[in-house]
Amino acid sequence: MSLPASITLSEAIPGYPTFTVNHATCTARVALNGAHVMEWTPTGHSPVLYLSPEAVLEPGKPIRGGIPVCWPWFNAHPSDASKPMHGFARNRPWTLMEASESEEGVKMSFVLCSDAATHELWPFEFEAHLTVILGAKLDVSLQTINKSGSEFSVAEALHTYLTVGDIAQVTVKGLAETTYLDTVGERTLRHQTGDITFDQEVDRQYFSGGTVVVEDPALGRKLTVEKNGSGTTVVWNPWIEKSKRLGDLPDEAYHQFLCVEAANAGEAVVTVPPGGAHVIQTIISL
Ligand SMILES: O=P(O)(O)OC[C@H]1O[C@@H](O)[C@H](O)[C@@H](O)[C@@H]1O
16 A cells, blocks of 8 residues: 555564654654554654653564553453453554545554454454544544454453653543542442542543543643543553563653553443444544
């Protein structure tokens, strides 16, 4: 497929194709492995997505940072812990189906189809389509199409790593007065009374798909995360000890990022009938 002038294909390492976007509205990088948006920097701003300097770029491995696509399960597999964390979509090579540019930005569409390798992990026939629009805003949508003869359920997340100047000064707005599943330690249902601030590990599944605003005084900016087709918002920061345990993340990296994820997890898993489809979307803007 021919690429528009603002997209170039190169190999970050041999055998690891990435698309680099240089457009009037933004610069960006997207890996074919996982259809993974690694970087997005709107013109005139510093990077919005956090990408770990120790991220491992290897076919079949997830990338620490950017937007991993977690699908068709979220976190550990519900009944088989030997299966990959957060599903297999982020570990598979996707196929680029469309790439175009306009004054507003660049659009890229990727597809992942069921095959012998996915059948070993998940028995269903499917197509997953990831559409990425990179411009002054970042718009990512994941469509699940059920090509099986029976219904299936998917849990999913657009696991967005947002760069922040200093996590201790960040406030996340938009989730006050909601219920969440706290997954640090024993899984416990809790009520969120005010806005979210950070002074310890946070790993929460909010029962809300509403718009979230991340206020970041250290970088002097506010990030807005809009979501559609999402019944869960995951908020995650590993804090000190978990950062040390994650081999592809510097020990002190937790100061500099926060994950706000459009998701469908827990009771919000999505059942897709045969021939049916479901779309989850996140739109990030400054
Ligand atoms: O290290 P992974 O597999 O990319 O997962 C990172 C984190 O992803 C978050 O979404 C989960 O809520 C956390 O529990 C998890 O640790």
